[in-house]
Amino acid sequence: MKKTDYKDMWVYIEHDGQTAADVGLELLCEVRKLCDTTGDRLFAVILGNLPETETGKIINCGADGIIRVKGTGYGYFNTDAWSNAFTVLCRKYNPSAVFVGGTINGRDFAPRFAVQLNTGCTSDAMELGYDPETGDIRFIEPAVGGKIMAVITVPELRPQIATIRPGTFKYAPCGARGEISVIEEEISFDPGAVRCRRLDYFPDESDPELDIANADCIVCVGNGLKDQEHLERYRTLAKLLGGKIGCTRPLYERGILPYKLQIGQSGVMVKTKLYISFGVSGAVNHTAGVDADVFVAVDKNPDAQIFNFCDYGIVGDMDEICDEMIAQLRARKGQ
Amino acid sequence: MLNILVCVKQIPDIDLVRMDPETGNLVREGVPTLTNPLDLNALEAAVRVKERYGGHITLITMGPPMAESTLRECLAVGGDEAVLISGRPFGGADTLSTSYSIVKAAEMLGNFDLIFCGKESMDGATGQMASQLAERFNASQISCCSKIEEISGGKIRALRTLEKGTELVEADLPCLLTVEKDNFFGRLPNLEAYLASKKAEIRVLTENTIDGLEMEKIGVPGSGTIVPEIYAPKLPEPGQIIKTGSVKTDVGRLMSLLVEKGSV
Amino acid sequence: MASYNRITAEVAAQLRAAVGEGRFFLNEEVDPNYSHDEMPIYGKYMPDAAVDVESTEEVSAIMKICAANRIPVTCRGAGTGLVGGCVPLAGGLVLCTKRMNRILEYDMDNLVVRLQPGVLLKDLAADAQKHGLMYPPDPGEKTATVGGNISTNAGGMRAVKYGVTRDYVLALTVVLADGRIVELGKSVCKTSSGYSLLHLMIGSEGTLGIITEMTLKLIPSPQYDVSCLVPFRTVEACIKAVPKIKLAKLDPQSIEFMDADIVTSSAAFTGNPIFPERVKNEDVGASILVTFTGYDEEELDQKMIRLGEIAKEADALDVLVVSTAATKKSAWAARSGFLTAIEAETKLIDEMDVVVPVDRIPVFLIYIRMLGEENGIRIRNFGHAGDGNLHIYCCSNDLEEDDFKRRVKIIMDKAYTKCAELEGQVSGEHSIGHAKMQYLRESVGEDVFELMRQIKSVFDPDCILNPGKVCDLSLSGRPA
Secondary structure, X not given: OOHHHOOOEEEEOOEOOOOEOHHHHHHHHHHHHHHHHHOOOEXXXXXXXXXXXXXXXXXXXXXXXXXXXXOOOOOOOOHHHHHHHHHHHHHHHOOOEEEEEOOHHHHHHHHHHXXXXXXXXXXXXXXXXXXXXXXXXXXXXXXXXXOEEXXXXXXXXXXXXXXXXXXXXXXXXXXXXXXXXXXXXXXXXXXXXXXXXXXXXXXXXXXXXXXXXXOOEEEEEOOOOOOHHXXXXXXXXXXXXXXXXEEOHHHHHOOOOOHHHEEOOOOEOEEEEEEEEEOOOOOHHHHOOEEEEEEEEEEOOOOOHHHHOOOEEEEOXXXXXXXXXXXXXXXXXXX | OEEEEEEOOEEEOOOOOEEOOXXXXXXOOOOOEEEOHHHHHHHHHHHHHHHHHXXXXXXXXXXXXXXXXXXXXXXXXXXXXXXXXXXXXXXXXXHHHHHHHHHHHHHOOOOOOEEEEOOOOOOOXXXXXXXXXXXXXXXXXXXXXXXXXXXXXXXXXXEEEOOOEEEEEEEEOOEEEEEOHHHOOOOOXXXXXXXXXXXXXXXXXXXXXXXXXXXXXXXXXXXXXXXXXXXXXXXXXXXXXXXXXXXXXXXXXXXXXXXXXXXX | OOOOOOOOHHHHHHHHXXXXXXXXXXXXXXXXXHHOOOOHHHOOOOOOEEEEOOOXXXXXXXXXXXXXXXXXXXXXXXXXXXXOXXXXXXXXXXXXXXXXXXXXXXXXXXXXXXXXXXXXXXXXXXXXXXXXXXXXXXXXXXXOEHHHHHHHOOOEOXXXXXXXXXXXXXXXXXXXXXXXXXXXXXXXXXXXXXXXXXXXXXXXXXXXXXXXXXXXXXXXXXXXXXXXXXXXXXXXXXXXXXXXXXXXXXOOOEEEEEEHHHHXXXXXXXXXXXXXXXXXXXXXXXXXXXXXXXXXXXXXHHHHHHHXXXXXXXXXXXXXXXXXXXXXXXXXXXXXXXXXXXXXOOOEEEEEOOEOOHHHHHHHHHHHHHHHHHHOOEEEEEEEHHHOEEEEEEEEOOOXXXXXXXXXXXXXXXXXXXXXXXXXXXXXXXXXXXXXXXXXXXXXXXXXXXXXXXXXXXXXXXXXXXXXOOOOOOOEOEOO
């Protein structure tokens, strides 16, 4: 195969039939910049019905074109129809790269059609680069628990496939391009051939305490926490600050807080005004998930990496400092 | 009786892996190994299926000879036989080529109704193996399964955990599943099984003994991705460390700063 | 009745001058947590002042000031006690050792370590491990200070094989009530040199002196360890197996007991169901966790095989193996979280830590459950089956505090009487504090109790060290 035969970059637009998920738009915005470097065109790929009104948003993110796939088999997400559609499309149009949002379903089907196409697939890149000599995208991601950054490339095969977590890149539309090409494709998948069928769906009851992505203030507790018993003061502090509590991966692994409160690349990406971490070491997988106006770090280890990410840091016993914050906040409120 | 395959991986304790600042290589010597925790949840799901419906569990892994200890650990918990794919040519593989090697080896072991995998490994953490194995096994796929409701008539009914809800699905066998860790907490092995696992025979398959293996599809040549470069994360300059002499005054100083910034 | 002076501005200034900047706290500057330990049910008492000491010399200077002014001094470590031992009943000064947290030196030839009292148990354990050594005493509360462990002669899980804190203390530096500094004991393995004031000091709960430096004995760290969880249908069957295991020369490091209730509480709290509630389709009534350590893996396998035979004879449901790093971590997290799990699900809590001869554990547990039912109090318990030390918690979520206390008093009175009948002791490892003084008096009898009081008056004639604790009646009349 010749790599130069493969042109254009695609972004898959995940949607629920009504609105496009944020992750697809975030990827469009970021891949637009990459395409500006490589000279590729940027296409959004939509499977099934998405209202026209949403197309405006997609175009506004700088897409050069839209590929709309119609046909049977797209009533609900299923790996079989989805991976088939991408395989058929890629064989027909030979894109250089396909970006898929790293949602549960995105991570489910993208590696699958990578096998069908016999090509390389990367996951969870945090940064995209380009090597003009080889024409390869450099997918840069934290590895080994965030101790190193690894550059991953797909040196010989095409398309280059990547799943990227929601919230990794910013939604910052650059505005519409002049001319938009719209391609309509009919790729039907026999619903009877779908091997994993949705019978029912039960939405979660929403619990505001578990919805931290856009909380005004987040008190994040890390592995420095001694045990469950010491957790209560951090809830108290969060409440006093009008914020919510979150945690790092080890705390979820220890069973102390639920997965939905895990902040970081493999959990929730948060955008907040004030972020205060207690006993968080500062692995990049975690800090990558934090977008804070003001970042405060508290840890007993003066060399902890977290202090590289903070605006203000205090070195000391996390419980003691939390208690003091509570006391002083109460005193202020009392005034 | 269901024929079940469980794919497991031995990983280094990543907390103890470090990068050699001189060479830029990862130092794994002397780092203890463990069984990838999420694989044990997958194994637990398989053992529960076996208890309920009857079945035979084959464990498979790819790795150096010492990966045997992971297979023994899994045998003790509920595996019936174990296979290790080992050999230098398999080294350096990404998920594209690893999934190929595992499926080629598994084809020699029979036809599987169910295949269980961990959601991802702690070290590589790509989360791609399950989907790629499912594709190569030509199997249906239920990722993030939180409960298996029923297996009958060549079908499996199960719940999947999604971001904002739960999906009830029905899939045709053969089916590959990954499971949620909270719903499949791994059990302890009993003593007899533990002692037996120490003496159990582990079948080793190499590049020479796997039928029909195409050498250009395994190891590095079969990989779609490479890692041309690793480096230590570039850290921003440290923030302002408040150090006034006592906790009380440190916190006091912080509070005034936060008030100034309008954060409090 | 003892009478004490308040801390005047002048005395405060002296105390402030005796320590460095920022380590003396007066009135509202004092951390409110200093008014209680982990059992606030026994009452909260704020001190007038607190001081974070950093050296023996500072402690000595403080004691001289307090002795001269008759200011009561209560020594405090991490505040993880369970009998109100570090609570300043008479107000005065709390002397906190948490900043004396340095491990001073290892003597690798004699396998001893010298350290300050504020070092946390978990930090000592981790640091010793780095030297290939182990500090055998292993109380459940890892965030306790080692000084506190010595003051209470803490026991812990490994007592079955290795003994208790007392067995590992070689020497102490102690500041007496009047500020004199004395050295008790020496870094030697044997001694036959007069009354052992060292052993009198161990377990004296800060009533005879303030420990400011310790020399402890360590052992080479065992290379292998493995645990077996043995579930039974009933508590009786479970406990009956314990003496059999002890007699089988398996030399377990610990034999821990857990009943179905505590396992359920713990699983709900930690989300970690490592200890099964059902085995082979039967409900588990109680389990023991037996831990073996050694220097040879094969030897441990043989011990487990023998344990398996005993378990079978004793009608155990199964024998489960905790051998991997991951399962050990889970089992450990669950076991050490028992108390926290109880606290988390309970508003009102009181406890006892009796020790009875091992064979009498079931009799006692059945009795205490009956008392709980009679009095409408939920009972939770777990403990060290291998040495007969039981941790029993009286819990309630819906009673008023006064009503709860009244009912618990009935239970405690009867339970301690029963304990005496069974030839047990008031406390296995949590000590007396002020909460258990009356029960100690009843248990040891007037003659022995009087001897204890006389010893106290020799060390502390003005009764300024931790007043109202262990055997000191000088505060009688105050609410306790």
